[in-house]
Each structure stands twice: as C-alpha cells, then as structure tokens.
Amino acid sequence: MTFDDLLPTGWSAADLVFALAWIATFFAVVAIWVPLLERRPSSRRAAAIRQRRADLLTKAREPKGRGLGKQGIGFAKQVVQRLELLGSGQHEAAQLKMLRAGNRSKDAVVLFLFMKLAMPIILGSVTAILLYGTGLYPMPPMIKLVVSLTMILVGFYLPEIYARNAADKRKAVLSKAMPDAMDLLVISVEAGLNLDSALIRVARELRLSCPELADELELTAVELGFLQERREALRNLEIRTDLPSVTALVGTLAQAEKYGTPLAQSLRVLAAEMRTERLMKAEEKAAKLPATLTVPMVVFIMPALFIVLIGPGILRTVDALGNL
The missing domain is CATH 1.20.920 (Histone Acetyltransferase; Chain A)
Known part of the structure; x- marks a missing residue:
C-alpha cells in the first residue's frame, strides 16, 4: 500500500498539502484576531476588580452567626x-x-x-x-x-x-495574632504588593489560625477601596479592634500614606516591637507565677503536708494520754 492509496478519491499529495496549509492559516488568523476583539482590556480588568471588591464587601459585612x-x-x-x-x-x-x-x-x-x-x-x-x-x-x-x-x-x-x-476575649485573640500578621504584611509589602492587596493576602493566610483578625483585615481592604478617605478606613479598623498594636499600625500606615515614607521598613520595625512586647508579657506572667501559686499552696498543699507530718505524732500522743 502506498501513500497515494490513503488519500481520498481524486486527491493528490499537493491537494493535501494545500488543505493543511489553509487550515493552519485559518487557525493562526483566529488566534491572532480573537485577543484583538477586546478593544479595552483595562475595562475588563476594572470590572473584575469591582466584582472582587463587591464580593469582599458582601462577605466581610455578613452577620457572623452567634446564635442570633x-x-x-x-x-x-x-x-x-x-x-x-x-x-x-x-x-x-x-x-x-x-x-x-x-x-x-x-x-x-x-x-x-x-x-x-x-x-x-x-x-x-x-x-x-x-x-x-x-x-x-x-x-x-x-x-x-x-x-x-x-x-x-x-x-x-x-x-x-x-x-x-466578649470584647475582651476577642481583643486577647487579636493581640496574640498581631505579630504574625505584621510579619506576613512585611513580607507581602516587600514582595511588591500594595497595601490593599497585602491586607487581602494576609487575611487569606490568617483565615484558619485567626478568623477574627482575617475578617477585620478584609473589611479594611474593602473600605480602603470604597471610602474616599483612606485614613477613615484605617481609623475604622482602630475603632473596631481597640488595640494598642493596631493603633500603632494605623499610625504607621497613615504616616506612610501622607508623607511617603518606606512602608516595608516601618512595618518591619513595628513588627519587631510587637514581638518584643509579647515576649515581655510572657516573661511578666512567668515572674508573677510564684506569687500566684502561693495562695493555692497555702490553702491546699500545706494542710495536707501538716497532716502527713504531724498527724502520726498527734495520734501517738492521743494513744499515750488514753493509756494514762
């Protein structure tokens, strides 16, 4: 069997080559022409950003179920x-x-x-x-x-x-997660992300470990895109959390927005301060531990110790007095 036997009836090798060339040319023109049909790719990107912001706003402002x-x-x-x-x-x-x-x-x-x-x-x-x-x-x-x-x-x-x-418990959870969030925020900013994208990225990473802080950062990122004054969005974050660490973060971000100071360097210094503050709080609790354990030791341990040490002597004394 030859190659000519595989061709359709009435076709030659030249006809087959011409047909394949025509098909390849058609697909090449389609591949070039379809992207050019999008005359304004920026509008498509802007629409995607608006949709993303709307989704984040809806998700962030959803009422959190607390048995209501x-x-x-x-x-x-x-x-x-x-x-x-x-x-x-x-x-x-x-x-x-x-x-x-x-x-x-x-x-x-x-x-x-x-x-x-x-x-x-x-x-x-x-x-x-x-x-x-x-x-x-x-x-x-x-x-x-x-x-x-x-x-x-x-x-x-x-x-x-x-x-x-409930507010105190939430503040304790947010305070524990803030140093980790600051480290992630520094990494995101140094990677080239702007503040809005960095907050969204950090919130995504903290979703499993601290959903409370992730919600706050997502809502702040949404408000940064919607509110006219970005300082107002940062101020809302400070009001909702009521944490000194968040107040320092808001001050750093506001200063970077107003004066154009290097954001990554300022955040790195602030993250180091938060780590040091958390370590000092842990050392303070460890130093208070002996004084805290004094009362339980006196109330629960010392009576049992006295009974074990003095009890046999008292019993022998009672027996001796009884024999007299």
Whole structure:
C-alpha cells in the first residue's frame, strides 16, 4: 500500500498539502484576531476588580452567626423602634460594643438594646414572685425589697457584662495574632504588593489560625477601596479592634500614606516591637507565677503536708494520754 492509496478519491499529495496549509492559516488568523476583539482590556480588568471588591464587601459585612436566629428578632425590633432607641446615642454605643465584640449584624444591636430593657423586668419579676408570691424564702420585707432591686440592677448590667467579656476575649485573640500578621504584611509589602492587596493576602493566610483578625483585615481592604478617605478606613479598623498594636499600625500606615515614607521598613520595625512586647508579657506572667501559686499552696498543699507530718505524732500522743 502506498501513500497515494490513503488519500481520498481524486486527491493528490499537493491537494493535501494545500488543505493543511489553509487550515493552519485559518487557525493562526483566529488566534491572532480573537485577543484583538477586546478593544479595552483595562475595562475588563476594572470590572473584575469591582466584582472582587463587591464580593469582599458582601462577605466581610455578613452577620457572623452567634446564635442570633430570626425568631424573636421581629418582636424585639418592634419594641426598640417604638421606644425610638435606634436613632439615639444608646444605639451608637451599642453598635460600637457589638463591633468590638465581633458581631456586625444589625440584629445584634437590636437584640442588645432589647435585652437591656427586658432583663431587668424578667429578673425583677421572677425575684418578686419567688420572694413575695411563693413564700419559699422567709425574709424581712426590707431584705426582700433590697434583693429585688439588686436583681433589677443585675439584669440591667448583664448585657453590658456579656458584651465586655466578649470584647475582651476577642481583643486577647487579636493581640496574640498581631505579630504574625505584621510579619506576613512585611513580607507581602516587600514582595511588591500594595497595601490593599497585602491586607487581602494576609487575611487569606490568617483565615484558619485567626478568623477574627482575617475578617477585620478584609473589611479594611474593602473600605480602603470604597471610602474616599483612606485614613477613615484605617481609623475604622482602630475603632473596631481597640488595640494598642493596631493603633500603632494605623499610625504607621497613615504616616506612610501622607508623607511617603518606606512602608516595608516601618512595618518591619513595628513588627519587631510587637514581638518584643509579647515576649515581655510572657516573661511578666512567668515572674508573677510564684506569687500566684502561693495562695493555692497555702490553702491546699500545706494542710495536707501538716497532716502527713504531724498527724502520726498527734495520734501517738492521743494513744499515750488514753493509756494514762
């Protein structure tokens, strides 16, 4: 069998070469022409950036689930709206407390304000029923009144205590993760990324180890792209976290934005200071450990030690006196 036998009927080798050349030319023209159809590639890139920012903004501002279901929120919202608490100074203070506690949901603010109204009534009513209605706790009338008023005050301050404890725990978590975030930020900036991209990259790396700090950095990166004043976005980060290390970071970034100082060098110095501060805090806790263990040793260890050492002598003395 020859090569001519493999060709279609009526085709010659020259016809086959011509057809292959035509097909190759067609695909070459298509490969060159298709990229040229995109007359404005910058518009496509800008659209991709806008979409990315919109996704980050939606994701960063999503309410974080903290057990706040939709059931019961409607009634709480109606009560708060009827009392006109959403437009007052209490609303702003409650919103700030919820932000520092790590909950950016509007329902969380409404529920916080509602609980400040409901908890004194609930605890006061339950205490009054137990003391005056059931008679299970016989007390003088003045003591009953004092206990009822005390429970009303406890109910009023209970949401405040909860929000403060949640904010303190979150501050401790953020404080532990800040030195690592600073090191990653230095590496990202020295690699050539701008501030927005560096924050997003650091947030991506910290997503598993510290999701709280990752959320804050992502939200800051989004606000840097949306707000007119970049200083305002940095200021919002400082307000939400309420950490001295974040305040120093915001000051460094604001100085770099305003005066054009080398950002990588400033961040490296700041990261070294944070590492040193964390080491000093660990040494301070280690130095306090002996004094902290003194009370448990005296209360729990010394009585057992005295019983082991002096107990046999006391028992022998009792037996000797009994024989006399």
